[in-house]
Amino acid sequence: MDFNRDKIKPDFIILIEVALMSSCSSNNIEERALLSLVQDTQTGNKTWAWTTFLHGWEADSGIPVCEWEGITCHAASRGEEGYASSSPSSITGVEIYQQGLSGTIPTEIGLLTELEHLSLSNNLLRGSIPQEVANLAKLKTLDMTNCLLTGTLPQHFQSSQLEQLLLADNAISGKFFEQDDSPHLRSIRQIRMENNLLTGTLHGASIANMNLLKILSLSENDLSGLIPGMELGSLPNLHYLYLDGNHLVGPLPSQLAQPARSQLFELWVQGNALSGTVPASFSRFYQLHDLYIDNNKLTGALPQELCSHHINEHFYADVSVDASLDANRNYCESIACPAGTASPEGMYPCKQCPGGELAKLQNRYLGLNGACSNYNQREILEIFHKATTKGGAWNGKDDWGDKSKSVCQMTGITCDAQDHVTKIELKNRNLQGSIPDQIGLLSFLDVLDASDNALTGFVPGDLQWTSLKQLDLSGNKHHGLIPPLLCKMGEVNGNGEDNIFRCNRIACPAGTYNDA
Helix, strand or coil: CCCCCCCCCCCCCCCCCCCCCCCCCCCCHHHHHHHCCCECCCCCCECCHHHHHCCCCCCCCCCCHHHCCCEEECCHHHCCCCCCCCCCCCEEEEECCCCCCEEECCHHHHHCCCCCEEECCCCEEECCCCHHHHCCCCCCEEECCCCCCCCECCCCCCCCCCCEEECCCCCCEECCCCCCCCHHHHCCCEEECCCCEECCCCCHHHHCCCCCCCEEECCCCCCEECCCHHHHHCCCCCCEEECCCCEEEEECCHHHCCCCCCCCCEEECCCCEEEECCCHHHHHCCCCCEEECCCCEECCCCCHHHCCCCCCHHHHCCCCCCHHHHHCCCHHHHCCCCCCEEECCCCCCCEECCCHHHHHHHCCCCCCECCCCCCCHHHHHHHHHHHCECCCCCCCCCCCCCCCCCHHHCCCEEECCCCCEEEEECCCCCCEECCCHHHHHCCCCCEEECCCCEECCCCCHHHHHCCCCEEECCCCCCCCCCCHHHHCCCCHHHCCCCCCCCHHHCCCCCCCCCCC
8 A cells, every 4th residue: 555645745834045155345235145056166156057158257247237037136237227235246046956056055144134035946066054154144944955054054044034944855864953142033933953863852932933934844854852841842833743753752742733734734753752642632733734753662542533534534535445435434543553553654454463461461552553573582683683683683692593492591691480571681791783672571570681782762661561570771972862661660770769759860861970
């Protein structure tokens, strides 16, 4: 079955123009600046043949830059009466779209003080976005979609008029707007930064200032931490929220759907590590037509009021389904398959996992994508071994691949009288890679010591399904937050003995350490 999930692109999204320049003399600074994009600045020879077919774009052509193809200027610069510019720069926009433009973005673009629209999308631009661009005080649109940009996202944009920040499909890294005093936050209406390399958490204080925001697309990045539900749910104009394909943990916040402010049309959070249940408050999303929550760690049942034929309707528009089955469809399955079932997309039509009650224990999450889990202890440990030998074999005796041995005879393994794995002790064994989610299927595991190794990635929330009493992952390179439900496990490292549950009893947070 071939499904497609397409993000709605509202009519008000308009990609406008841009200006770009290098330092030149005051008489023809704009002409020279534009030509620096298309010719060698040392020899003056053209390096881009496409300019031959554009009006203007020639040194000493006698054609004013404001008449060049792709250039937008103030009315006075086009010879129109009734306009007086106080700036020597008249260019307000240049559109150079999908022309094979290659190179980096020069810092001299910051000299174009009247620049409003900068659009260089679908080119071969490299390097980072200069701070000089971010400092443009009249910028309204910055569109560099689908280039080869790297570097970190500027945290401060000077323009209090910036409405469109379109930087999707690049390799931009860094944090997502940690500074809550940046002028652009109060004017921004659309942020599209999907398919980049953003890291860190979403800062509620910054998001709370984006009162005009309609679209926030951060799909397929490397973001972690919690969803700031109170701040996002307080935005009165937010209609489209795309957070799928990250490493977000914790609950789906009920505050996303606040009374009289539940304006979302689309909510995409699939492909994270969100846990808990789907809030009943989501039934307030009376305009919601797309809701994707599959491939997380959510449990329980969906609120029945949320399930209707309108949700994800266009997702099934071109899908051929048996009419007799469709007539009796449980529309909750159009949002996510229930626990104990699975489908290729984690949504209707869902198939029961074989194996009875055991299958339900191994497939407890809503919206399971792909095949059902049906692992025995040896298979789980083989997955663990493969996932933690990314940098080579473990130090010391490594007999986890020896099939002549029983699981309980493997080095570092302790079992109970019924041959259930109860301890995994692999301290300082050169484990490299990440701990797989399947470790949570060892329901009798009460000790896991993988300290002083080189493990990376995130601590799996699936450990909540074990019987852990002792967990030691210190001396590794894990990042992100400890999954909140794991922090609430009683007895792990003494957690909860005083009726207080602390994540730092599971592991020290980033930036801290314990001498022990």
